[in-house]
Amino acid sequence: MTKYMEYFGFKTTPFPTTIAPKNLLKLPDMIGIKERLDYTLNLGGIMLVTGEVGSGKSTALRWAMSHYHPNELTTVEVVSNSASLNELYKQLCWALNLDVNSGSRSLLSRMIKNAIRDLVVGKKQKVLLVIDEANLLRIDVFAELHTLTQFNHDTVSPFAIALVGQTTLADKLTYRSSSPLASRVVAKTHLKSITKDQMQEYLHHHLKIAGVKKSLFGDDAVTAIHQGSSGLLREANNLARGGMIAAAAEGCELVGAEHIRIASTELII
Ligand SMILES: Nc1ncnc2c1ncn2[C@@H]1O[C@H](COP(=O)(O)OP(=O)(O)OP(=O)(O)O)[C@@H](O)[C@H]1O
Ligand SMILES: [Mg+2]
Structure with missing residues (x-):
């Protein structure tokens, strides 16, 4: 389950539970x-x-x-x-x-x-x-x-x-x-729940603080995460991380909506 980190080149675990205040996205x-x-x-x-x-x-x-x-x-x-x-x-x-x-x-x-x-x-x-x-x-x-x-x-x-x-x-x-x-x-x-545009920014922010500057989530994946999480951050974290695991397992460089769907089958939402 941690192979995706190497696959995408993360320096630290993305979407962690606790983040230093200076690394938070200013919502x-x-x-x-x-x-x-x-x-x-x-x-x-x-x-x-x-x-x-x-x-x-x-x-x-x-x-x-x-x-x-x-x-x-x-x-x-x-x-x-x-x-x-x-x-x-x-x-x-x-x-x-x-x-x-x-x-x-x-x-x-x-x-x-x-x-x-x-x-x-x-x-x-x-x-x-x-x-x-x-x-x-x-x-x-x-x-x-x-x-x-x-x-x-x-x-x-x-x-x-x-x-x-x-x-x-x-x-x-x-x-x-x-x-x-x-x-x-x-x-x-x-x-409030975050909007889809904020979700896009949120996902990229988390990738960046974990050491990946590239955009890994396709627009369809962002929509799937936004809808699947109802704009709530912890659910979004879980879907995004799970989606990356599914994409890495298939050797895909971009996370798509289908990967988020696979991730959602592992989660209780
Ligand atoms: N501003 C932010 N920037 C980046 N990540 C954030 C930010 N705010 C929250 N998160 C992420 O969202 C997760 C959930 O946040 P948090 O634990 O504060 O929610 P909560 O509303 O207190 O949840 P609960 O209802 O379970 O107490 C955090 O673990 C963190 O990963
Ligand atoms: Mg709390």
């Missing part, structure tokens, strides 16, 4: 996320980043955060699940390097707030809590999460929370019990 939605991050960090509050699976949410937010020096911004990142608020608080404590394994909700909440206060007041840093896959959070967690943003006195400069997740995240915020949290949302972005 229009990414600029919007950066602007909203800046706004939310200055104002304090919550920003929402939603989109379909594999639309590039986590990558776009990581790119936006990379514009800040670590001395300027502390990011506290957790990947949520369907566990209780206590579990989420524990995850946040661990991400903040606080040594806790047990404790009441109020104790954990106090520890998190103290740590944030130390960073914001003591170290004069901006703080961003990133809760990825936030669509998985339980409704009762949504109902209480806003309490984390409430400090006893006003001396603490605002800090920000980024809730990142699939489209259902926005739906969960419309529940009546979520309204205290929803009312603290100051900015939101929904990542």
Whole structure:
């Protein structure tokens, strides 16, 4: 399965899972996320980043955060699940390097707030809590999460929370019990599927960062990838890589729609 790399002359694996921020293609939605991050960090509050699976949410937010020096911004990142608020608080404590394994909700909440206060007041840093896959959070967690943003006195400069997740995240915020949290949302972005022209640019960009300057995808292949992936990036990666494997196996120098079709039979989309 890796013979295609030699066949096409790749220097590194094309379409990787993680890409250095400087190597990312600047898609229009990414600029919007950066602007909203800046706004939310200055104002304090919550920003929402939603989109379909594999639309590039986590990558776009990581790119936006990379514009800040670590001395300027502390990011506290957790990947949520369907566990209780206590579990989420524990995850946040661990991400903040606080040594806790047990404790009441109020104790954990106090520890998190103290740590944030130390960073914001003591170290004069901006703080961003990133809760990825936030669509998985339980409704009762949504109902209480806003309490984390409430400090006893006003001396603490605002800090920000980024809730990142699939489209259902926005739906969960419309529940009546979520309204205290929803009312603290100051900015939101929904990542759209990319267009066919953007797909062409996206595919060529990935080939280039993996060391191949030549255009390997015929126009029919680009259309097939765009349609097969519905313009979503991770699916496009899988179809493009699979298409190259199929083309290399047949000794073709150009990937065509038929190769993408063969690739799609290996994928669960
Ligand atoms: N701007 C970009 N330039 C190049 N590749 C990108 C870019 N954004 C995303 N990708 C590619 O798309 C893949 C999917 O992106 P990402 O993991 O950020 O999506 P996601 O929306 O967070 O997915 P999930 O819904 O599973 O959490 C990445 O692994 C990366 O290969
Ligand atoms: Mg993600």
